[in-house]
Amino acid sequence: MAFEIAGRRALITGASSGIGAALATALAEAGATVGLAARRTPRLQGVLDACLVHSPDSRMWSVDLARPQAADDLAEAARSELGGVDLLVNCAGIPKRRHVTRLDPATVEQVMQVNFLAPVRLTLALLPEMVERGEGRIVNVSSVAATLSSPGEAAYDASKAALSVFSEAMAIDLWDSGVKVMVVYPGVVDTELFQIPDNDPLPAAIEPISVDEVVTAVLEGLHDDAVQVYVPGWFAELASGKAGNVEGFLSGAAEFVRTQGRSPS
Ligand SMILES: NC(=O)c1ccc[n+]([C@@H]2O[C@H](COP(=O)([O-])OP(=O)(O)OC[C@H]3O[C@@H](n4cnc5c(N)ncnc54)[C@H](OP(=O)(O)O)[C@@H]3O)[C@@H](O)[C@H]2O)c1
Structure with missing residues (x-):
């Protein structure tokens, strides 16, 4: 059954910027009461102000999802201040573009905490x-990084792959429950994710898409009860092509890295 957004209570993490901020605003415009969560209070307040124009009961909470207990506290706040949550959008995430030879276990754990364990x-x-x-x-x-194993991002790729597989298994468990799960796989999107310090630069050849494209795809996916949404859609074919020839895909990716003037090893 198609999901009607108007009148719903939506909790969106990562709502202070980029995809999460745009999604929150679009959901408020569509008539949802939105609950916004992220760390940067002033940025969150700006997004909330835009949402309140359409949805006066919307709320925000400043939370650091790197803290394990934060997710439970946020759920409790949403429960008591929104009266419950009909739509949960786990969008908060951090990048980690770092060659595997420079990765340390603490960094991997931090990425897993924010990108996998918190959602x-x-x-x-x-x-x-x-x-x-x-x-x-x-x-x-x-992220498409979950299925395409983006080079130089092993920790990030793994965190997103874990989130995807958890989501798919959860979707099966919940198949007849009325609760639906959708996984969104954006390609490279024009957001602040690429300005976050302590990350290697993005390969120059990659042209980003806009957040609006992601928002449109998510809203369509919700309407259609989709279980997965790739943005742009052609990434889905790339992912299935990789699944059919992993060795060929990995050697092609290593060649791509070489053409960027970087070494795969
Ligand atoms: N941009 C891309 O190319 C791309 C591609 C595929 C997938 N994605 C995914 O899309 C999601 C949104 O990213 P974006 O591109 O929109 O980048 P962004 O503008 O940097 O947004 C990331 C959001 O996550 C929040 N966040 C980060 N660490 C947090 C923490 N410890 N606690 C709470 N909130 C935290 C940030 O808020 P605060 O800093 O205020 O806490 C921000 O609202 C991420 O999960 C990302 O992995 C992005």
Whole structure:
């Protein structure tokens, strides 16, 4: 059954900028009451102000999802201030563009905490109420990096792959419950993600898409009850092509890295 956004309560993490901010604003414009979460309070306030124009009961919470307990606290705040959550959008995430020879375990754990463990914990905290109501939507923002194993991003790729596989297995478990799960696989999107310090530069050949393209695809996916959304859509074919010839895909990726003047090793 198509998901009607108007009148719903949506909780969006990573709502202070980029994809999350644009999605939150679009959901508020479509008539949802939105709850916004991220660390940067002034940025979050700016997004909330834009949402309040359409959706006066919207809220925001400043949370650091690197702190394990934060997801539980956020779920509790959303429960008490929004009255519950019909649509959870796990969008908060951090990049980690760093060659595997320069990765350390603490960095990998930090990326897994924000990109995988926090959305899982938030989901598990809110899921029982959705199941009890027999309705709910969970949208997890993964990345094409999850299925294409982007070079120089092993920790990030793994965190998004974990989120994707968790989401798919959860979708099966919940198939007849009325709670639907959708995984979003954006390619390179023009956001502040590429200005975050302590990351290697993005390969020059990659042309980013706009956040609006991602928002349109997510809204269409919600309408269609899609289980996955690639943006742009042709990445889905690339992912299935890789699955059919992993060795060929990996050697092609190593060649791409060489053409960028970098060494794969
Ligand atoms: N841009 C791309 O090319 C691309 C491609 C594929 C997937 N994605 C995914 O899309 C999602 C949104 O990224 P974006 O591109 O829109 O970049 P962005 O503008 O940097 O957004 C990232 C969001 O995550 C929040 N966040 C980061 N660390 C957090 C923490 N510890 N606690 C709470 N919130 C935190 C940030 O807010 P604060 O800094 O205020 O906390 C921000 O709102 C991410 O999951 C990213 O992995 C992006």
